[in-house]
Amino acid sequence: MEREEWHALVTGFQEHLQAERGLAPLTIRNYKADLEPLREFIELKGIASLRDVDRLTMRAYLAWLHELGYVRPSVARKLSVLRTLLHWLRRQGVIEHDPVPPRGAMKLDSRLPRFLSQQEAEKLVETPDTSAPTGIRDRALLELVYAGGLRVSEVAGVNLSDLNNETREIRVRGKGSKERVVLMGDAARGAISHYLTEVRSKVGSLDSDDALFVNRYGGRLSQRSIQKIVRKYASQAGLESQVHTHTLRHSFATHLLEGGADLRVVQKLMGHANPATTQVYTHITSTEARRAYMSSHPRARKPKQKGQAATPP
Secondary structure, eight states: OOOHHHHHHHHHHHHHHTTTTTOOHHHHHHHHHHHHHHHHHHHOOOOOOOGGOOOHHHHHHHHHHHHHTHHHHHHHHHHHHHHHHHHHHHHSOOOOOSOOOOTTTOOOOOOOOOOOHHHHHHHHHTOTTTSSHHHHHHHHHHHHHHTTOOOOHHHHHHOOOOOOOTTTEEEEEEGGOOEEEEEEEEEHHHHHHHHHHTTTGGOTTTTTOOBBEEEEEEEBOOOHHHHHHHHHHHHHHHTTOOOOOOHHHHHHHHHHHTTTHHHHHHHHTTSSHHHHHHHHHHHHEEEEOHHHHHOTTTSOOOOOTTOOOOOOO
Protein backbone atom coordinates (compact mmCIF):
# COMPACT_ATOMS: atom_id res chain seq x y z
CA MET A 1 0.00 0.00 0.00
CA GLU A 2 1.49 3.31 -1.09
CA ARG A 3 2.18 5.88 1.61
CA GLU A 4 0.20 8.51 -0.29
CA GLU A 5 -2.83 6.21 -0.31
CA TRP A 6 -2.46 5.54 3.41
CA HIS A 7 -2.07 9.25 4.14
CA ALA A 8 -5.25 10.06 2.19
CA LEU A 9 -7.15 7.30 3.98
CA VAL A 10 -6.07 8.42 7.45
CA THR A 11 -6.77 12.08 6.62
CA GLY A 12 -10.32 11.18 5.61
CA PHE A 13 -10.74 9.14 8.78
CA GLN A 14 -9.53 12.04 10.92
CA GLU A 15 -12.02 14.38 9.21
CA HIS A 16 -14.77 11.86 9.97
CA LEU A 17 -13.76 11.67 13.63
CA GLN A 18 -13.84 15.44 13.93
CA ALA A 19 -16.94 16.25 11.88
CA GLU A 20 -19.24 13.31 12.61
CA ARG A 21 -18.09 12.10 16.02
CA GLY A 22 -16.91 15.40 17.43
CA LEU A 23 -13.76 14.00 18.99
CA ALA A 24 -11.17 16.32 20.51
CA PRO A 25 -7.97 17.05 18.53
CA LEU A 26 -5.84 15.21 21.10
CA THR A 27 -8.06 12.12 20.85
CA ILE A 28 -7.84 12.22 17.07
CA ARG A 29 -4.04 12.42 17.24
CA ASN A 30 -4.05 9.40 19.56
CA TYR A 31 -6.24 7.50 17.09
CA LYS A 32 -3.74 8.28 14.32
CA ALA A 33 -0.82 7.13 16.49
CA ASP A 34 -2.63 3.86 17.27
CA LEU A 35 -3.00 3.18 13.55
CA GLU A 36 0.67 3.79 12.76
CA PRO A 37 1.76 0.20 13.64
CA LEU A 38 -0.85 -1.07 11.16
CA ARG A 39 0.76 1.01 8.42
CA GLU A 40 4.18 -0.40 9.34
CA PHE A 41 2.79 -3.96 9.32
CA ILE A 42 1.11 -3.50 5.94
CA GLU A 43 4.31 -2.08 4.47
CA LEU A 44 6.42 -4.83 6.03
CA LYS A 45 4.19 -7.58 4.62
CA GLY A 46 3.85 -5.96 1.20
CA ILE A 47 0.04 -5.76 1.39
CA ALA A 48 -1.21 -3.75 -1.58
CA SER A 49 -4.60 -2.69 -0.22
CA LEU A 50 -6.80 -2.95 2.85
CA ARG A 51 -9.15 -4.96 0.64
CA ASP A 52 -6.56 -7.74 0.82
CA VAL A 53 -6.65 -7.86 4.63
CA ASP A 54 -8.51 -10.88 6.03
CA ARG A 55 -8.93 -12.43 9.47
CA LEU A 56 -5.68 -14.37 9.21
CA THR A 57 -3.89 -11.10 8.46
CA MET A 58 -5.51 -9.50 11.50
CA ARG A 59 -4.42 -12.37 13.72
CA ALA A 60 -0.89 -12.07 12.35
CA TYR A 61 -1.00 -8.33 13.03
CA LEU A 62 -1.99 -8.81 16.67
CA ALA A 63 0.71 -11.46 17.11
CA TRP A 64 3.22 -9.02 15.57
CA LEU A 65 2.19 -6.32 18.07
CA HIS A 66 2.88 -8.75 20.89
CA GLU A 67 6.27 -9.59 19.39
CA LEU A 68 7.10 -5.89 19.36
CA GLY A 69 6.39 -5.74 23.09
CA TYR A 70 3.10 -3.84 23.19
CA VAL A 71 1.37 -4.55 26.47
CA ARG A 72 -2.16 -5.95 26.56
CA PRO A 73 -4.02 -2.64 27.21
CA SER A 74 -2.12 -1.01 24.35
CA VAL A 75 -3.01 -3.82 21.94
CA ALA A 76 -6.65 -3.69 23.04
CA ARG A 77 -6.74 0.07 22.40
CA LYS A 78 -5.22 -0.32 18.94
CA LEU A 79 -7.73 -3.04 18.13
CA SER A 80 -10.60 -0.77 19.22
CA VAL A 81 -9.35 2.05 16.98
CA LEU A 82 -8.93 -0.42 14.13
CA ARG A 83 -12.55 -1.54 14.52
CA THR A 84 -13.66 2.08 14.27
CA LEU A 85 -11.58 2.61 11.12
CA LEU A 86 -12.87 -0.55 9.44
CA HIS A 87 -16.48 0.31 10.28
CA TRP A 88 -15.98 3.69 8.61
CA LEU A 89 -14.31 2.09 5.58
CA ARG A 90 -17.30 -0.24 5.13
CA ARG A 91 -19.63 2.75 5.19
CA GLN A 92 -17.44 4.43 2.58
CA GLY A 93 -17.51 1.33 0.38
CA VAL A 94 -13.74 0.92 0.52
CA ILE A 95 -14.03 -2.60 1.94
CA GLU A 96 -16.91 -5.08 1.77
CA HIS A 97 -16.30 -7.14 4.88
CA ASP A 98 -14.87 -6.41 8.30
CA PRO A 99 -11.81 -8.68 8.70
CA VAL A 100 -11.72 -8.32 12.49
CA PRO A 101 -13.57 -11.16 14.29
CA PRO A 102 -16.26 -10.33 16.87
CA ARG A 103 -15.17 -8.99 20.23
CA GLY A 104 -13.73 -11.68 22.42
CA ALA A 105 -12.91 -13.98 19.50
CA MET A 106 -9.30 -12.82 19.37
CA LYS A 107 -7.57 -13.59 22.63
CA LEU A 108 -5.00 -10.99 23.65
CA ASP A 109 -2.26 -12.90 25.41
CA SER A 110 -0.16 -11.02 27.91
CA ARG A 111 3.46 -11.88 27.15
CA LEU A 112 6.70 -10.24 28.09
CA PRO A 113 8.73 -8.96 25.14
CA ARG A 114 11.73 -10.98 23.97
CA PHE A 115 15.11 -9.43 24.68
CA LEU A 116 18.76 -10.41 24.40
CA SER A 117 21.23 -10.77 27.21
CA GLN A 118 24.05 -8.23 27.20
CA GLN A 119 26.39 -10.92 25.89
CA GLU A 120 23.97 -11.85 23.09
CA ALA A 121 23.47 -8.22 22.08
CA GLU A 122 27.23 -7.68 21.97
CA LYS A 123 27.67 -10.84 19.88
CA LEU A 124 24.98 -9.71 17.44
CA VAL A 125 26.34 -6.21 16.79
CA GLU A 126 29.88 -7.56 16.36
CA THR A 127 28.88 -10.23 13.81
CA PRO A 128 29.14 -8.19 10.55
CA ASP A 129 32.39 -8.58 8.62
CA THR A 130 33.80 -5.05 8.64
CA SER A 131 36.38 -5.88 5.99
CA ALA A 132 33.57 -5.41 3.44
CA PRO A 133 31.59 -2.19 2.79
CA THR A 134 28.25 -3.90 3.48
CA GLY A 135 29.56 -5.22 6.78
CA ILE A 136 30.75 -1.74 7.79
CA ARG A 137 27.29 -0.35 7.09
CA ASP A 138 25.50 -3.17 8.88
CA ARG A 139 27.75 -2.89 11.94
CA ALA A 140 26.92 0.82 12.17
CA LEU A 141 23.21 0.10 11.76
CA LEU A 142 23.13 -2.57 14.48
CA GLU A 143 25.19 -0.45 16.85
CA LEU A 144 22.82 2.49 16.37
CA VAL A 145 19.62 0.48 16.87
CA TYR A 146 20.99 -1.02 20.09
CA ALA A 147 22.58 2.21 21.33
CA GLY A 148 19.46 4.31 20.78
CA GLY A 149 16.65 1.79 21.18
CA LEU A 150 15.26 2.72 17.77
CA ARG A 151 12.16 1.37 16.06
CA VAL A 152 12.71 0.05 12.53
CA SER A 153 10.79 3.00 11.07
CA GLU A 154 13.00 5.40 13.01
CA VAL A 155 16.32 3.96 11.90
CA ALA A 156 15.10 3.83 8.30
CA GLY A 157 14.18 7.50 8.48
CA VAL A 158 17.41 8.82 10.00
CA ASN A 159 19.08 11.45 7.82
CA LEU A 160 22.66 12.68 7.78
CA SER A 161 21.36 16.05 8.94
CA ASP A 162 19.90 14.35 12.05
CA LEU A 163 23.31 13.15 13.17
CA ASN A 164 25.62 15.00 15.53
CA ASN A 165 28.65 12.83 16.15
CA GLU A 166 30.31 15.40 18.40
CA THR A 167 27.49 15.44 20.95
CA ARG A 168 26.63 11.77 20.27
CA GLU A 169 23.03 12.70 19.53
CA ILE A 170 20.64 11.71 16.77
CA ARG A 171 17.24 13.24 16.08
CA VAL A 172 14.62 10.64 15.16
CA ARG A 173 10.96 10.79 14.22
CA GLY A 174 8.86 8.32 16.17
CA LYS A 175 5.18 7.44 16.29
CA GLY A 176 2.86 10.21 15.22
CA SER A 177 5.87 12.02 13.68
CA LYS A 178 7.00 13.03 17.17
CA GLU A 179 10.67 13.96 17.26
CA ARG A 180 13.04 13.04 20.04
CA VAL A 181 16.79 12.97 20.57
CA VAL A 182 18.49 9.63 21.21
CA LEU A 183 22.00 9.11 22.47
CA MET A 184 24.84 6.85 21.41
CA GLY A 185 28.03 5.72 23.09
CA ASP A 186 31.56 5.32 21.83
CA ALA A 187 30.88 2.02 20.05
CA ALA A 188 28.01 3.41 17.96
CA ARG A 189 29.76 6.69 17.27
CA GLY A 190 32.91 4.90 16.14
CA ALA A 191 30.99 2.50 13.90
CA ILE A 192 28.99 5.33 12.31
CA SER A 193 32.11 7.46 11.75
CA HIS A 194 33.80 4.50 10.08
CA TYR A 195 30.75 3.94 7.88
CA LEU A 196 30.50 7.60 6.89
CA THR A 197 34.18 7.79 5.94
CA GLU A 198 34.67 4.43 4.25
CA VAL A 199 31.25 3.70 2.72
CA ARG A 200 28.59 6.39 2.81
CA SER A 201 30.79 9.11 1.33
CA LYS A 202 31.46 6.87 -1.68
CA VAL A 203 27.82 5.92 -2.39
CA GLY A 204 25.71 8.56 -4.11
CA SER A 205 26.00 12.19 -3.13
CA LEU A 206 25.94 13.36 0.46
CA ASP A 207 24.38 16.62 -0.75
CA SER A 208 21.61 15.18 -2.91
CA ASP A 209 20.52 12.26 -0.70
CA ASP A 210 20.28 12.87 3.01
CA ALA A 211 19.60 9.24 4.03
CA LEU A 212 22.07 7.89 6.58
CA PHE A 213 21.76 4.22 5.67
CA VAL A 214 21.67 3.42 1.96
CA ASN A 215 21.89 0.37 -0.26
CA ARG A 216 24.60 -0.20 -2.85
CA TYR A 217 22.68 1.90 -5.37
CA GLY A 218 22.50 4.90 -3.04
CA GLY A 219 18.83 4.52 -2.19
CA ARG A 220 17.53 4.69 1.36
CA LEU A 221 17.39 1.33 3.13
CA SER A 222 13.76 0.22 3.52
CA GLN A 223 12.27 -1.09 6.74
CA ARG A 224 12.00 -4.52 5.20
CA SER A 225 15.70 -4.50 4.27
CA ILE A 226 16.66 -3.48 7.79
CA GLN A 227 14.60 -6.31 9.27
CA LYS A 228 16.29 -8.76 6.89
CA ILE A 229 19.71 -7.45 7.96
CA VAL A 230 18.92 -8.01 11.64
CA ARG A 231 17.57 -11.52 11.02
CA LYS A 232 20.61 -12.37 8.87
CA TYR A 233 23.13 -11.51 11.56
CA ALA A 234 21.01 -13.02 14.34
CA SER A 235 21.15 -16.30 12.42
CA GLN A 236 24.90 -15.97 11.87
CA ALA A 237 25.37 -15.25 15.58
CA GLY A 238 23.47 -18.41 16.48
CA LEU A 239 20.56 -16.58 18.08
CA GLU A 240 16.88 -17.43 17.84
CA SER A 241 15.11 -16.94 14.53
CA GLN A 242 12.59 -14.57 16.13
CA VAL A 243 15.20 -11.84 16.75
CA HIS A 244 14.21 -8.65 14.95
CA THR A 245 14.85 -4.92 15.21
CA HIS A 246 12.45 -4.47 18.10
CA THR A 247 14.29 -7.20 20.02
CA LEU A 248 17.27 -4.85 20.16
CA ARG A 249 14.94 -2.05 21.29
CA HIS A 250 13.64 -4.26 24.11
CA SER A 251 17.21 -5.18 24.99
CA PHE A 252 18.16 -1.49 25.09
CA ALA A 253 15.47 -0.70 27.66
CA THR A 254 16.07 -3.81 29.74
CA HIS A 255 19.83 -3.30 29.93
CA LEU A 256 19.41 0.36 30.93
CA LEU A 257 17.13 -0.61 33.81
CA GLU A 258 19.47 -3.44 34.80
CA GLY A 259 22.23 -0.85 34.96
CA GLY A 260 20.22 1.35 37.33
CA ALA A 261 18.67 3.88 34.93
CA ASP A 262 15.56 5.69 36.14
CA LEU A 263 12.31 4.52 34.56
CA ARG A 264 11.38 8.07 33.52
CA VAL A 265 14.71 8.46 31.72
CA VAL A 266 14.15 5.20 29.82
CA GLN A 267 10.62 6.35 28.96
CA LYS A 268 11.97 9.57 27.46
CA LEU A 269 14.75 7.85 25.53
CA MET A 270 12.30 5.34 24.02
CA GLY A 271 9.72 7.96 23.13
CA HIS A 272 6.91 6.37 25.16
CA ALA A 273 4.00 8.72 25.76
CA ASN A 274 2.64 6.53 28.55
CA PRO A 275 4.90 5.38 31.42
CA ALA A 276 2.85 2.18 31.64
CA THR A 277 4.35 1.12 28.31
CA THR A 278 7.85 1.38 29.77
CA GLN A 279 6.75 -0.30 33.01
CA VAL A 280 6.74 -3.71 31.32
CA TYR A 281 10.55 -3.69 31.32
CA THR A 282 10.61 -3.50 35.10
CA HIS A 283 8.62 -6.74 35.10
CA ILE A 284 11.27 -8.27 32.84
CA THR A 285 14.15 -7.25 35.08
CA SER A 286 12.25 -8.44 38.16
CA THR A 287 11.60 -11.79 36.50
CA GLU A 288 15.24 -12.15 35.49
CA ALA A 289 16.41 -11.16 38.98
CA ARG A 290 14.16 -13.81 40.52
CA ARG A 291 15.36 -16.45 38.07
CA ALA A 292 19.00 -15.60 38.77
CA TYR A 293 18.43 -15.67 42.52
CA MET A 294 16.56 -18.98 42.54
CA SER A 295 19.22 -20.65 40.39
CA SER A 296 22.27 -19.15 42.12
CA HIS A 297 21.69 -18.59 45.83
CA PRO A 298 22.70 -21.66 47.89
CA ARG A 299 19.73 -21.26 50.26
CA ALA A 300 17.14 -20.70 47.52
CA ARG A 301 16.85 -24.39 46.70
CA LYS A 302 14.81 -26.88 48.64
CA PRO A 303 16.90 -28.56 51.33
CA LYS A 304 18.10 -32.07 50.75
CA GLN A 305 16.11 -34.92 52.20
CA LYS A 306 17.85 -38.05 53.26
CA GLY A 307 18.61 -40.17 50.26
CA GLN A 308 17.60 -37.45 47.80
CA ALA A 309 19.49 -34.84 45.85
CA ALA A 310 18.46 -31.19 46.12
CA THR A 311 16.10 -30.09 43.38
CA PRO A 312 15.43 -26.61 42.14
CA PRO A 313 12.08 -25.04 43.15
